[in-house]
């Protein structure tokens with residue numbers, strides 16, 4: 001019994017020892033796995049999160065450089081980038097870019113991305129457009145791509161006179177004692193683009209309305225500012241701050257009120273079947289191209305115009321400013337360009353609203369090296385989306401292209417980082433005597449308005465910018481006018497000419513160009 005007892009006690013002790021050892025081993029195993037997995041995992045996640053947030057905030061000030069660095073490392077594969085208010089997946093291979101274009105509008109949306117960018121509820125008088133493209137029709141595309149483009153030859157001669165007059169008035173504001181004017185080039189280009197666009201979109205009457213013109217000018221700046229403030233603050237706070245900001249700025253109210261005044265009258269006439277006067281402007285075209293079964297009311301027409309107004313003025317004035325600055329930096333192009341539009345080519349440009357191949361190429365080269373945007377073809381995921389590579393987008397993420405990096409790679413552009421103003425010109429047109437500065441050409445000539453896998457300034461595929469023919473024509477008109485009437489020079493060639501915000505490069509207001517009236521003009 002003792003033995004048994006002993007044995008029993010010893011067995012019991014052994015069991016206890018086994019149990020204790022098992023518990024210790026289990027604890028060690030749990031701790032070990034916890035350290036290696038859970039804690040380590042948690043630690044890695046926190047570290048990654050902190051790194052992503054730091055990178056997201058740096059993106060605000062260094063977006064183009066960060067995109068370029070990631071593109072250089074990507075080897076043509078999709079790569080990820082963060083901003084404080086979102087996650088972007090960039091694609092650069094043609095087959096991946098095609099996946100953006102072929103994805104249904106219910107999954108990848110340009111409208112939703114634009115809405116996040118512009119915050120129209122606060123910046124555009126409460127315009128809350130649908131995320132899904134086409135919910136209320138896409139007639140405005142035809143209004144711009146077809147009707148506005150076809151209307152260009154009819155308005156270009158008048159626009160030439162109106163903008164030339166305004167250019168002289170603006171330049172004379174900054175006259176120095178020596179007769180040269182020190183002109184802040186970006187604000188001046190914005191003023192000229194605002195005038196040209198008011199004239200083309202709304203007609204002469206509104207273009208002469210000073211309070212409207214002033215508001216239309218500040219509206220662009222204020223839209224940008226409101227949208228950016230709302231985007232960087234937490235969403236819960238934005239709901240309060242957004243309306244407060246909207247109340248404080250007057251430009252969107254004035255633009256809305258003036259446009260509503262005209263649109264309401266036109267819509268009334270349309271609904272009554274009255275054709276009192278033929279109107280040839282964007283207000284009319286947007287109204288007439290709205291869905292037949294559910295025609296847009298005056299407010300919907302005005303909202304659309306306000307959205308188009310921001311995009312068009314901002315991108316055109318920025319692109320034209322950089323082109324003029326590039327002319328200051330590459331003076332050897334000025335004579336051949338003057339020769340082009342002081343010859344018969346200008347008359348055919350006004351007739352067809354296209355042409356001037358040398359100037360076309362020069363502006364394209366400038367836009368290639370200093371594009372307004374480093375991120376293009378933006379689409380926001382309305383539903384989860386997976387690329388063929390396996391890269392995944394959650395709802396709210398953006399899919400986009402690294403436009404600047406793509407335009408500055410040797411693969412697509414020989415001598416990619418050197419400025420060659422006539423690189424896109426057809427060599428058949430090339431008069432070697434006049435155009436000595438050029439050596440590197442693309443394998444095929446192309447136009448500023450062309451859209452393709454290597455030039456995404458206008459976006460890509462079926463949603464490429466419908467206003468691009470108009471934009472190219474107006475930018476040519478303005479650049480041509482400046483160098484026809486003045487010799488121009490950057491006052492400080494070394495000074496940084498732009499500042500960066502997110503993925504945009506924006507010309508500095510204080511960059512000064514000296515305008516000296518030409519001896520011949």
Ligand code: HEM
Nearest residue numbers: 312315316319377378457458459460463464465466467471
């Ligand atoms: C230099 C000037 C301009 C640039 C660089 C530019 C660029 C762009 C880009 C990148 C897109 C997005 C396309 C995509 O994601 O695939 C776009 C769309 C658009 N642009 Fe422009 N644009 C310019 C001027 C204009 C002008 C003058 C107008 C109006 C007359 C205009 C009207 C539009 C509209 C309505 C859309 C949206 C198209 C849609 O929803 O399908 N743009 N533009």
